[in-house]
Amino acid sequence: MQKETINVVDHVTFTVRKGDFVGYIGPNGAGKSTTIKMLSGVLVPTSGTVHVKGLEPYKNRKQHAGNIGVVFGQRTQLWWDLPLIESFKLLGKIYNVPKERFQHNLEMFTEILDMSSFLSTPVRQLSLGQRMRGDIAAALLHEPEILFLDEPTIGLDILAKEKIQSFLQKINKEKEITIILTTHNMDDIEKLCRRVIFIDKGQILFDGSTVVMTAEFGGFRYLVVDAPNWDEAAWNGPSVERREDNQLFDGSKTTSRWPP
């Protein structure tokens, strides 16, 4: 079988300032998750360099892991069969979080993310919204300065989404945690991100303020009409035809027409 080489991320260059909240957006397969994986040290770039807080993620794995928190919305870093609290305790040990800091952070996240009712529930029994809150708290227990979020609101209802959005807003503002967020949800972008990087087919097409992006592109909606069996008569104005029950049928009343 012949192998094909594709550059899924190509000439992507950007710098993020401390405390910034950046939306990294683009269509399916654009290269968003691949970028997040390179930033978090999971993937090694075939060329070019990635620096996060002065470290090359895949070369300085241990030190880098202390600086960042990562949430992949489609996967969980929690232990599936353990109660949520046990995952938190394990992560506290793995990251060597001092006992008092751990307790302080746990209480704070439990309160803000409203997790007290399901701390003792095994992760496999949590709803998606509960699990996502657990995953975000888990990513922050060791107090990283940078948070990478890959579709953290995917599949959530509006209340769960809002809870997570206001939490992210709070930690970004009050703790100056730098956040890079990938999402398909424009609501996330408009509410949370000051800056947007738009990527497609591995290349950056827009990098600028959310306000500018919304002003420039927000007014457009693309409607794709796919009408494989389109009756030409529909284009030519109202038509009258005889139905099987012998009633006259006025096409103009029932046929959607495009252009209008």
Ligand SMILES: Nc1ncnc2c1ncn2[C@@H]1O[C@H](COP(=O)(O)OP(=O)(O)OP(=O)(O)O)[C@@H](O)[C@H]1O
């Ligand atoms: N492990 C892999 N092996 C081969 N190709 C991959 C692998 N992971 C991703 N790709 C390809 O790289 C491209 C970019 O994928 P990526 O997951 O970064 O996209 P994305 O922007 O996060 O998309 P989505 O919005 O669907 O999550 C896609 O064409 C995908 O098929």
